Amino acid sequence: MTRINDNYLKLQAGYLFPEIARRVKAFAADNPEAQIIKLGIGDVTEPLPAACTEAMRAAVDELSRRETFRGYMDDSQGHEWLREAIATNDFQSRGCDIAADEIFVSDGSKCDSANILDILGSDIRIAVTDPVYPVYVDTNVMAGHTDAANDRGEYGGILYLPATAENNFTPPLPTEPVDVVYLCYPNNPTGTVATKETLAGWVDWAKANDALILFDAAYEAFITTPGIPHSIYEIDGARDCAIEFRSFSKNAGFTGVRCALTVVPKSLTGKSAGGEDIPLHGLWSRR
C-alpha cells in the first residue's frame, strides 16, 4: 500500500478534549449530585445575534438574483470589499499599517494555523507557551517538526515556555534558538492578555533572532481594558516578523459558522535554501 505520513503515529491517543470528556463522564457518574462547570471544549448555547442573521439573509437574497449574484472571487483571498472593510475597521482604526491585500479570508483559524506550516521549511523548531491550544502542537507533530512524546505528553524538539503563577502567566522569551513561536492573546486557555511592553519584547526578540511569530488574536473582541493591544501590528516592527490569525467565530458572534482571516504582511520574508529573502505573502497566495 501507499506509504502514510508516519508523523501522525506520534500523535497521542489521549488527545486533550476526548480525555477531558472521559474524565468528566467518569466523575459525573461517581458524583451524581455534583454541579459541574465544564471548562473543556466549548459549544455555543445562544442563537446568532440579529445583526449576523440579517446580514446572512441579505447575502442569500443577493445570491438568489441575477442582478446581485456574486460568483467566484477575483482571487482566493476573499472578496475585496470584505477585505477593505476588515483592513479599515479592524486594523487601520487601531493604527496598524495593514492593507486589504495583506488579508486572507478563510473558513477558520484552526485550518489557517495548520496550513501556514505548508509554506515553512521542514526543519524548523517551534516554541509554544505551556499550557497551549493543542492544535499548534499537533499540526507540528503531523508536519514532522517534532520527535515522539515523552510520558508527560511533551514532544521532543518543541520548546515549551511555561505560564505559571510564579511568572504571572506571562511566559519568558526563549533562551534557546527557535524559528517559530506561537503566541495567543487573549490567551487560550489561561485568559491572560499581553501588554504593549510584553508584545514589544516579543517583536524585539523575533527580529533579533530571525524568528517568526504566529500570533493568534481569535479572542481580541473580549479585550475591554484600554491600552491592551488587539493586534500584534500595534507594535512597531511586527510587520516584519509576524503573521496574525483572527476568527469571526469568536469575535463577531457567529460561533459554529466558520469564518476567519489571516494577515500576512507583504514585508514579511523567509529564507530560501539559497539564502534569498522570499516574501511569505507570495507563498501563502499560492497555497
Added chain:
Amino acid sequence: MTRINDNYLKLQAGYLFPEIARRVKAFAADNPEAQIIKLGIGDVTEPLPAACTEAMRAAVDELSRRETFRGYMDDSQGHEWLREAIATNDFQSRGCDIAADEIFVSDGSKCDSANILDILGSDIRIAVTDPVYPVYVDTNVMAGHTDAANDRGEYGGILYLPATAENNFTPPLPTEPVDVVYLCYPNNPTGTVATKETLAGWVDWAKANDALILFDAAYEAFITTPGIPHSIYEIDGARDCAIEFRSFSKNAGFTGVRCALTVVPKSLTGKSAGGEDIPLHGLWSRR
C-alpha cells in the same frame, strides 16, 4: 529569517489560468471584433436556484432561534444528519457500500485534494492524466513530491499519462511504479467519462500494485448516459484502494458557495514505516 518551503519555488510563474487570461486579453486587444468563447477558468453567471436559497434561508432561521440553533458538530466530519443523507442518496442509492461515518464534509474539493497529501508519505510518486486540473500537480510540487519543471512545464518525478485523440482521451494504465494516481471523471478538462470497464481496470491495477486512487467526481451530476458510474465505489474493490472527492459547487447548483465532501472508506489502509497497515480514515480524522 525562518526557512521557507523551497518546493514552492519550483512552481512555475506562468500558472495556467493567469497565462490564459493574459493571452485572451492580448488576443482581444488585437482582434476587437472577435467573439471569444472562453474555455479557461469558469465563473458563474446565473443566481442560485430557489431550492438552494430556500434551504439557506431555513438554515439562517434555525441559527437565529435558541430552540433550533446548532453549534459545533460532534466531530469535524460534518453534521451527522447531512452525512446520513449523502450516504443514502449519493452512494447507497447507486449500490455503493459507503456509510455516513466514511464521509467528511468540507469547504471545497480543492482544499481537500490538497490536504489529503498531508496524511501520505513524503516520498510518494504520483501519476496524473495529461492534460490535468493543475491543482493536483501544484499541490504535489508544494509537498516536495517532484523535481523541478522542464521547459515544457512537466515536473520531474511525476508520471504523465497522456489523453490523446489516438487513445480516445482514455489514458493508459501506468507501466512504471507509482504510489498515487489522480483520476477525474467526468474529466476536467477533456469532458470524457469513464465506463465501468475502464474504472474496473484502474481498481484492478491499483490493487495489484498497492497504489491509491484519488478519484475526483466533482462533475458527476453532469453524467446523463445510463451505465456510466457516478462514483468509483460502484466498482467492486474500490473501497480498498480509493478516496473520492465530491463537490456541491458543481453538483447542487451553488457554485461559488463552497461545500464539498471526501469519502475515506474505513477499509482503506496505507503502510507505516514499520510495515503496518494503518487505516487512512483514522489519519484523515485527525487532520
